[in-house]
Amino acid sequence: MISLQGITKRFGAHTVFQDIDLSLAQGEIIVIIGPSGTGKSTLLRCINFLEKPDAGHLQVGDLNVDTQRASRADILALRRRTAFVFQNYGLFANKTALDNISEGMIVVDKLPKTKAHARAREILERIGLADKADAYPASLSGGQQQRVGIGRAMAANADVILFDEPTSSLDPQWVEEVLSLMKQLAVERQTMIVVTHEMQFAREVADRVVFMDEGGIVEQAPPEELFTAPRDERTRHFLRKILAPMGQSAP
Amino acid sequence: MLDLEYMWGLLPVLLRYLPLTLQMATIAMLFALVLACLLAVIRVSKVPFLNGLSLLFISFFRGTPLLVQLFLFYYGLPQLFSSLIAITGVAAAVLGLTLHFSAYMAESIRAAIVGIDRSQTEAALSIGMTQSQLMRRIILPQATRVATPTLMNYFIDMIKATSLAFTLGVTELMGATQKEASGSFLYLEAFLLVAVIYWVIVEMLSWGQRRLESYLNKAYQR
Numbered sequence: 001m002i003s004l005q006g007i008t009k010r011f012g013a014h015t016v017f018q019d020i021d022l023s024l025a026q027g028e029i030i031v032i033i034g035p036s037g038t039g040k041s042t043l044l045r046c047i048n049f050l051e052k053p054d055a056g057h058l059q060v061g062d063l064n065v066d067t068q069r070a071s072r073a074d075i076l077a078l079r080r081r082t083a084f085v086f087q088n089y090g091l092f093a094n095k096t097a098l099d100n101i102s103e104g105m106i107v108v109d110k111l112p113k114t115k116a117h118a119r120a121r122e123i124l125e126r127i128g129l130a131d132k133a134d135a136y137p138a139s140l141s142g143g144q145q146q147r148v149g150i151g152r153a154m155a156a157n158a159d160v161i162l163f164d165e166p167t168s169s170l171d172p173q174w175v176e177e178v179l180s181l182m183k184q185l186a187v188e189r190q191t192m193i194v195v196t197h198e199m200q201f202a203r204e205v206a207d208r209v210v211f212m213d214e215g216g217i218v219e220q221a222p223p224e225e226l227f228t229a230p231r232d233e234r235t236r237h238f239l240r241k242i243l244a245p246m247g248q249s250a251p
Numbered sequence: 252m253l254d255l256e257y258m259w260g261l262l263p264v265l266l267r268y269l270p271l272t273l274q275m276a277t278i279a280m281l282f283a284l285v286l287a288c289l290l291a292v293i294r295v296s297k298v299p300f301l302n303g304l305s306l307l308f309i310s311f312f313r314g315t316p317l318l319v320q321l322f323l324f325y326y327g328l329p330q331l332f333s334s335l336i337a338i339t340g341v342a343a344a345v346l347g348l349t350l351h352f353s354a355y356m357a358e359s360i361r362a363a364i365v366g367i368d369r370s371q372t373e374a375a376l377s378i379g380m381t382q383s384q385l386m387r388r389i390i391l392p393q394a395t396r397v398a399t400p401t402l403m404n405y406f407i408d409m410i411k412a413t414s415l416a417f418t419l420g421v422t423e424l425m426g427a428t429q430k431e432a433s434g435s436f437l438y439l440e441a442f443l444l445v446a447v448i449y450w451v452i453v454e455m456l457s458w459g460q461r462r463l464e465s466y467l468n469k470a471y472q473r
Contacts, residue, residue, distance in 0.1 A: 076379050080379040083377070084374070086373065086374060108384075138470065138472065152374070
């Protein structure tokens with residue numbers, strides 16, 4: 001169970017969003033959509049304290065953190081319960097695919113190296129890169145790198161995986177393999193929050209779609225409802241703009 | 252014109268002093284590396300107070316000539332601290348080289364650290380690594396690779412700079428040459444020979460540098 005209460009973020013005088021409430025149950029999959037610059041990524045980054053929120057509470061599992069009184073230990077604990085997948089992969093360039101995945105298990109979870117490597121190999125198997133264990137990021141395609149990025153997040157054994165536009169910097173030919181890995185995780189009921197512009201993915205996979213605009217959550221609903229019968233004019237406007245060029249039925 | 256026979260005979264005499272030269276350079280390099288890493292990390296992490304101190308340190312040791320620093324340590328400091336009266340020329344030279352070169356190296360290491368793309372830092376933090384784990388396991392290994400060519404250049408510079416130790420009365424390679432030359436009056440031969448010795452050492456190091464760089468680059472080949 002994850003919940004955000006009254007999360008607010010400002011950059012200087014500019015308020016990115018204010019008083020965001022959002023909660024999800026274990027195994028739930030939420031997709032956040034909305035125009036660029038409405039703070040979707042920033043919200044995700046606040047959940048794992050890559051950005052420090054300016055107000056609000058964060059709860060992940062049994063850990064409840066007042067963001068304004070968070071100690072260093074709170075932040076580390078929060079990060080251990082949340083894993084992050086980055087738009088630009090963020091793979092450690094000096095480490096092989098295997099080491100990228102096992103790094104956190106060894107350094108943060110203090111698993112013995114052999115155990116961590118064995119688990120990393122299992123994960124490589126699941127993400128379809130068993131033969132790339134010893135490859136360095138520079139020699140992998142974008143799609144492979146992002147799958148390793150997801151593998152690293154899986155290794156963290158977190159309560160929730162946060163995906164920040166995981167396919168946005170990929171060449172089109174690699175998008176499908178990353179999305180299908182995410183779908184596989186969805187089938188396994190991995191709790192996740194995904195910020196993406198892949199509407200088809202949102203439709204197929206999300207339990208709930210959240211539409212954000214102008215610094216707030218405008219509406220949230222199961223995909224079939226949000227995509228076919230959006231209640232707010234802003235949602236309708238956004239969906240018309242983004243769906244029409246793709247030849248999909250717009251509301 | 253050139254007394255080649257004299258030079259040939261002088262070679263083994265001078266080579267006896269080569270170990271001292273290399274020892275001074277190696278020890279100073281090791282200390283300087285440790286100090287430079289420390290200064291660089293303080294600068295990057297903007298540690299309060301220490302950051303200002305590092306800036307002052309770097310500014311002073313980059314802003315004044317090495318020879319002046321060596322004289323300060325060898326002739327100047329004992330005046331202030333009488334316990335330093337026993338400081339040897341070798342110790343003063345190693346101290347001076349360490350501090351002088353660490354100031355330069357700190358800046359190259361800092362630049363290498365800052366150059367590592369920010370997403371790796373965020374990724375490491377996102378999986379719950381601490382700042383120091385991030386530095387030790389992700390940033391510094393990569394910064395090492397970026398900084399290696401520059402640091403090797405400083406090491407080469409350092410080897411040549413040990414020749415200044417002769418002004419503190421140390422008989423290293425340069426000091427020995429000076430002594431031999433003033434005995435034989437064959438200045439051209441003696442200094443030409445010592446120049447060639449330095450040159451050969453530096454060339455050997457450059458070869459080692461290329462090997463080291465290709466080893467460090469192995470993770471980055473496509």
